[in-house]
Amino acid sequence: MDIDFDGHFLISCRGLDEITKIHRFTGDIIWRWGGTQNDFTFVNDYPFTHQHSIRSLGANRYLMYDNGNHSDQYIGVKLSRAVEYELDTVLMTATKVWEFVHPDSLYSPSISSAQRLPNGNTLIDFGNLQWLGMGSVVTEVDSNNQIVFQLEYQNGGNLYRAYKFDWFFHTPSWDCDGQGNCIDPGNGQGQYSSFIACDTTCLSTSNPTWDCVTYVGNVGNYCYDPGNGLGSYMSLSACENACIPPSWDCDGQGVCISRDDGMGMFFDSTQCVSYCESISIVSEQHNFKQQVVKIINMLGQETIPIFDVPLFYFYNDGRVEKKIFKK
Numbered sequence: 274m275d276i277d278f279d280g281h282f283l284i285s286c287r288g289l290d291e292i293t294k295i296h297r298f299t300g301d302i303i304w305r306w307g308g309t310q311n312d313f314t315f316v317n318d319y320p321f322t323h324q325h326s327i328r329s330l331g332a333n334r335y336l337m338y339d340n341g342n343h344s345d346q347y348i349g350v351k352l353s354r355a356v357e358y359e360l361d362t363v364l365m366t367a368t369k370v371w372e373f374v375h376p377d378s379l380y381s382p383s384i385s386s387a388q389r390l391p392n393g394n395t396l397i398d399f400g401n402l403q404w405l406g407m408g409s410v411v412t413e414v415d416s417n418n419q420i421v422f423q424l425e426y427q428n429g430g431n432l433y434r435a436y437k438f439d440w441f442f443h444t445p446s447w448d449c450d451g452q453g454n455c456i457d458p459g460n461g462q463g464q465y466s467s468f469i470a471c472d473t474t475c476l477s478t479s480n481p482t483w484d485c486v487t488y489v490g491n492v493g494n495y496c497y498d499p500g501n502g503l504g505s506y507m508s509l510s511a512c513e514n515a516c517i518p519p520s521w522d523c524d525g526q527g528v529c530i531s532r533d534d535g536m537g538m539f540f541d542s543t544q545c546v547s548y549c550e551s552i553s554i555v556s557e558q559h560n561f562k563q564q565v566v567k568i569i570n571m572l573g574q575e576t577i578p579i580f581d582v583p584l585f586y587f588y589n590d591g592r593v594e595k596k597i598f599k600k
Contacts, residue, residue: 278331285327318369319347326386333360338387355387355397386434398435411435447471485516521545538578
C-alpha cells in the first residue's frame, strides 16, 4: 500500500495481480490496473503478476517489484524484475519507462521489494530464492542499470523487504548557551560549523562586557551588554561612571533629587535647586503647592524636560506655561 501523489490510496492485491486506486474519503474505486479487471492497456510491456511494493513516484509514475509468477506465459521463462510505469489516465495506457532484470535472471516467487532512492538509484530485494538454493540478494543499481552495491544472504536467509535510509540526520553545528558552553541544537542550524570556533567565541562571551548606548531621541545614555564579549567596559560600574553623567530632577514637592540614569532635567544641582524652589510657591489663596503635572512638546507629545526646546508645563492649579531652559 502507498499514498498516491493526489492523496488517494494505492493497494497492491498480489493474489489478483492488480493495483487498485481507492478514493480516500468515499472509498470508491478510481481505477484498477492489472489482473482480470484491468482498466489500462500495456503499451510496450507484458502484465505484471503477483507483484509487491507498489510505490508512487509522482505525476502518475509508479515503481513496483514484479515477482513475475506468470511471466512465462509472455516471455517463456519465470523472471522477476523491478519495473517503473507511467500511466495515462485519459487514454488509459500503461507505458514501461524502466526495468531492471538481474544479470543472473533471478526469480523470486514471493515477498521482495523495490525502492527508488533520493539519488535516482533503485534498491531491489530478490527476497525468496530458496528454490535456487540461495539466500536473498539485495541489489542497488543506478539509472543506467549498473550494479553499485549487492548484498547476498546465506542460503536459508529470506528478506521480506529491504529499505535504505540516510542515518545522518543533520550536519553537526553549535551555538553558545550564554554560559560559556557550546551546544548542538540538533537541527543543523547552529551559528558555528565547528566546535573549536564555537568554543573560542563562547569563552570570550561568557563574561559580560558593557557599552554606552544613547536613548532614542538623544535624551540620555544607558549601559548595555552586547553579548559578544567585545564591550568597551569590563564592569557595569565602570560603564556607568563614564557613560551616565550626574543629573537632578524636582520631586514635585520643591526638593531637588539626584537621578542615577543620567536623564534628569538638570546637570547642575544649583540650577535644579533654584528651579524646584520657584515651582513650589505656596498659594495662600488655595492653600496648596503648585506642582508640574505633565510636560508637553510642540507636537502635543508628553515628554521629559529637555534643554533648548520650547515646552509647555501644566500645573496642578490649571496654569500652563511655555518655557525654554538653556544649558
